[in-house]
Amino acid sequence: MPLRSKDLLSIEDLTLENIDLILETASSFEEVFEREIKKVPTLRGRTIINLFLEPSTRTRTSFEIAGKRLSADVVNVSGQGSAVAKGESLKDTAQTIEAMSVDAVVIRHWSSGSAKYLAELIKPPVINAGDGWHEHPTQALLDLYTIKKEIGKLTGKRVAIVGDIAHSRVARSLIAALNKTKAKVTLVGPATLIPMDIDKLGVDISYSLDDVLEDVDIVYLLRLQKERQSENLLPSLREYSRLFGLSKARWQRLKNGVRIMHPGPMNRGIEIDSFVADNEKALIREQVTSGVAVRMAILYLLMGGAQVE
Amino acid sequence: MPLRSKDLLSIEDLTLENIDLILETASSFEEVFEREIKKVPTLRGRTIINLFLEPSTRTRTSFEIAGKRLSADVVNVSGQGSAVAKGESLKDTAQTIEAMSVDAVVIRHWSSGSAKYLAELIKPPVINAGDGWHEHPTQALLDLYTIKKEIGKLTGKRVAIVGDIAHSRVARSLIAALNKTKAKVTLVGPATLIPMDIDKLGVDISYSLDDVLEDVDIVYLLRLQKERQSENLLPSLREYSRLFGLSKARWQRLKNGVRIMHPGPMNRGIEIDSFVADNEKALIREQVTSGVAVRMAILYLLMGGAQVE
Amino acid sequence: MPLRSKDLLSIEDLTLENIDLILETASSFEEVFEREIKKVPTLRGRTIINLFLEPSTRTRTSFEIAGKRLSADVVNVSGQGSAVAKGESLKDTAQTIEAMSVDAVVIRHWSSGSAKYLAELIKPPVINAGDGWHEHPTQALLDLYTIKKEIGKLTGKRVAIVGDIAHSRVARSLIAALNKTKAKVTLVGPATLIPMDIDKLGVDISYSLDDVLEDVDIVYLLRLQKERQSENLLPSLREYSRLFGLSKARWQRLKNGVRIMHPGPMNRGIEIDSFVADNEKALIREQVTSGVAVRMAILYLLMGGAQVE
Numbered sequence: 001m002p003l004r005s006k007d008l009l010s011i012e013d014l015t016l017e018n019i020d021l022i023l024e025t026a027s028s029f030e031e032v033f034e035r036e037i038k039k040v041p042t043l044r045g046r047t048i049i050n051l052f053l054e055p056s057t058r059t060r061t062s063f064e065i066a067g068k069r070l071s072a073d074v075v076n077v078s079g080q081g082s083a084v085a086k087g088e089s090l091k092d093t094a095q096t097i098e099a100m101s102v103d104a105v106v107i108r109h110w111s112s113g114s115a116k117y118l119a120e121l122i123k124p125p126v127i128n129a130g131d132g133w134h135e136h137p138t139q140a141l142l143d144l145y146t147i148k149k150e151i152g153k154l155t156g157k158r159v160a161i162v163g164d165i166a167h168s169r170v171a172r173s174l175i176a177a178l179n180k181t182k183a184k185v186t187l188v189g190p191a192t193l194i195p196m197d198i199d200k201l202g203v204d205i206s207y208s209l210d211d212v213l214e215d216v217d218i219v220y221l222l223r224l225q226k227e228r229q230s231e232n233l234l235p236s237l238r239e240y241s242r243l244f245g246l247s248k249a250r251w252q253r254l255k256n257g258v259r260i261m262h263p264g265p266m267n268r269g270i271e272i273d274s275f276v277a278d279n280e281k282a283l284i285r286e287q288v289t290s291g292v293a294v295r296m297a298i299l300y301l302l303m304g305g306a307q308v309e
Numbered sequence: 310m311p312l313r314s315k316d317l318l319s320i321e322d323l324t325l326e327n328i329d330l331i332l333e334t335a336s337s338f339e340e341v342f343e344r345e346i347k348k349v350p351t352l353r354g355r356t357i358i359n360l361f362l363e364p365s366t367r368t369r370t371s372f373e374i375a376g377k378r379l380s381a382d383v384v385n386v387s388g389q390g391s392a393v394a395k396g397e398s399l400k401d402t403a404q405t406i407e408a409m410s411v412d413a414v415v416i417r418h419w420s421s422g423s424a425k426y427l428a429e430l431i432k433p434p435v436i437n438a439g440d441g442w443h444e445h446p447t448q449a450l451l452d453l454y455t456i457k458k459e460i461g462k463l464t465g466k467r468v469a470i471v472g473d474i475a476h477s478r479v480a481r482s483l484i485a486a487l488n489k490t491k492a493k494v495t496l497v498g499p500a501t502l503i504p505m506d507i508d509k510l511g512v513d514i515s516y517s518l519d520d521v522l523e524d525v526d527i528v529y530l531l532r533l534q535k536e537r538q539s540e541n542l543l544p545s546l547r548e549y550s551r552l553f554g555l556s557k558a559r560w561q562r563l564k565n566g567v568r569i570m571h572p573g574p575m576n577r578g579i580e581i582d583s584f585v586a587d588n589e590k591a592l593i594r595e596q597v598t599s600g601v602a603v604r605m606a607i608l609y610l611l612m613g614g615a616q617v618e
Numbered sequence: 619m620p621l622r623s624k625d626l627l628s629i630e631d632l633t634l635e636n637i638d639l640i641l642e643t644a645s646s647f648e649e650v651f652e653r654e655i656k657k658v659p660t661l662r663g664r665t666i667i668n669l670f671l672e673p674s675t676r677t678r679t680s681f682e683i684a685g686k687r688l689s690a691d692v693v694n695v696s697g698q699g700s701a702v703a704k705g706e707s708l709k710d711t712a713q714t715i716e717a718m719s720v721d722a723v724v725i726r727h728w729s730s731g732s733a734k735y736l737a738e739l740i741k742p743p744v745i746n747a748g749d750g751w752h753e754h755p756t757q758a759l760l761d762l763y764t765i766k767k768e769i770g771k772l773t774g775k776r777v778a779i780v781g782d783i784a785h786s787r788v789a790r791s792l793i794a795a796l797n798k799t800k801a802k803v804t805l806v807g808p809a810t811l812i813p814m815d816i817d818k819l820g821v822d823i824s825y826s827l828d829d830v831l832e833d834v835d836i837v838y839l840l841r842l843q844k845e846r847q848s849e850n851l852l853p854s855l856r857e858y859s860r861l862f863g864l865s866k867a868r869w870q871r872l873k874n875g876v877r878i879m880h881p882g883p884m885n886r887g888i889e890i891d892s893f894v895a896d897n898e899k900a901l902i903r904e905q906v907t908s909g910v911a912v913r914m915a916i917l918y919l920l921m922g923g924a925q926v927e
Contacts, residue, residue, distance in 0.1 A: 033410040035354070036354070037353055037354030037355075038354050038355070038356065038410060038412075039353070039354035039382075052328070057386055058405060061358075061384055061409065062409065064412075065356055065382070065384060065409055066385050068356070068382040068384070069354075069356075069382075090369065113404055147325060173485075192408060264397075264399035264401065264405065266397070268398065268401075285404050285405075285407070285408040287408075288404075288405050288408035288409060289408045289410065291409075291411065292409050301327075
């Protein structure tokens, strides 16, 4: 097994060498996308279950395409109409999946820790595609891949992660990944959306986007869930946007060579201005492309595929 | 590129030569259906997204089977649970799809013009599988294919299209296609369901099915959406059926050799009597078979597949 | 055609020789699951429609994996958003499916007899994956396969089927299958959930689980649908569980070598105690594995696949 763990549940499962291996493997898969036949036979005859108990198109589609480009059979299972909806426990779902001789399970679940729980129950590799507010490690890896490809080595790079840190599995995985690669992280957002004790992770905190704008190499904007407003964690969306949105005016103050990232789907006009989203400094489309390549790499490495052609 | 346009958005995208090419290609694919292995390797390693933001089984299944018979990987994305449901714009959905190195997108959308909008945003071919009340060009092409196969050359043939013309993308595409092939079209229906200015398209209009019954070669019945009644566009379904339904009595007055068509799903007992639907003059099943062959042809021609075996 | 009927609609469609052939074929397919490439090319280029008009994950996934391991193209059609939801009759759905040159249809439907109705309408084989309260024959066959594999020949084995017999298609198919193989069946449950005239089938009836516990070789627990309580067929779930649930105390009274079965999904704590479900006497996971193998065998035999490699 080329990776330390049988599963990918959180960034902590990976050594720095593991991360490098994933990114290098992804790079070789990305070359396949330029070919007319965008497919390698490495996982032919293997079955991957895409167990998405929380709705998602972007991540599910990315994993489905990744699996199919490796020639695996991909079977989608969603929450609606599933045995889970009939009250079956995740434990029984897990045992059912394992009993079908499945070769890997990609799980998205509303509950933190569910991916780990599943991984302990079954032998095939489990890939966490987002569990509650906990982690979304493949997103962090595709972000690292994108940064490395577009602006080079991460060590010493300054990354501002802006928005609702408290409820973001994307932020949690990204902080862990950037820390491993010795980038310098500043979390930016309203005090109500930044957990009190998060500075323990070795990150800086700022309650003002304007204060950090001129110092960073990457601005990573999180999607603002509109329900935060009804939960009284925000005065209003407009207020949030005025203070923490990346407007054209703020964008003009960024250093040369700064890149903008967002995990999608974007709330244009709230955390990001449309001008900024569509500008060449934005890496948002590159992140999506990276996603397929990185997920191919992870599936390949965890499932022990045959040699890449 | 063997077709004039990179996309198939409306019948206007096609020259008469393009239409002939599609129908001939479909014919060679239909022969494959007689084989035990109903599959050709022409699109192996290509990815097709079936983006169905409005529910449909018939058309989605037809495209999915068409893609798989060409050996492409087909990924279904539906409205439910999709990023679109989270408020993502079609523009961002488009860019996400393109960034995944997808080779073609088939789109069904509730909004007229959405297929064109998507096609302008992305490089891969876009195929309109129905956009609002605008067009449904693959339906019209499979109808042409069916007519040509079953009763020969279209020039001069008299076709009555019966029903709710005003709200029908099927009618809109079919009128354009029949006009190109120099068939003679009569639109039949209640005045509330025929747009005032539609005679500009060079078609005849009749408010009485009985008046045209004895002159036509094809009766093409449209599905009546029951909501037209609650919108006060119809006195009642029974009244509609009495005036515009193809009953057994009306069917007996048709000329020899007349054929009945319907795009499905049928409302038996409303626009078509069950006896008529199941009679040998009906081409309704042939239309479905043609659908898979014609969609294979369109995918093949737009995606520039390898030579057909 | 190696089986007596073109379809698998109910256990009555099968001779005892047919059942033996299915179980032997399943056994050879199960060996494939041990390989790295769990796939045989026998149904390459064939299309299977998984028409699930009633929600199900377990059975749909099992059939989808079975089809893909035979290299068929599997197209899922669910109730939601389907033409059926638009009011199309099953007859028209059937004709549409047939017109797409589909090679087999797996149907789950809420209405008893629907699979038979479909089978009469179309030429390709139809496999009943559960129709109302009528039958679920592939479940019974996978149960036979599991029993035979785990404890050997069925003749003379004593099987208690416990629970809501009246509303169970699983029970109905299993009784028929066990009768064919000359096992001895006792139905156990509250009088409200056992049909009055079912002893005609040649089975014993008991209203007390405790009475039969010490005599049986297999305890087969049915899922209790919680809606039976609101229909006043049960005093309460707790009462049901106290009288008919397989508790640890009851489990301890079982003979050596007794095995516990359940078709899933389980209601832990109602019809089965968690200790019992997870104990080595339980064959619940083996049933799931058998399911894929048995469904491969059925698809293979009905679709006349090429020789197994």
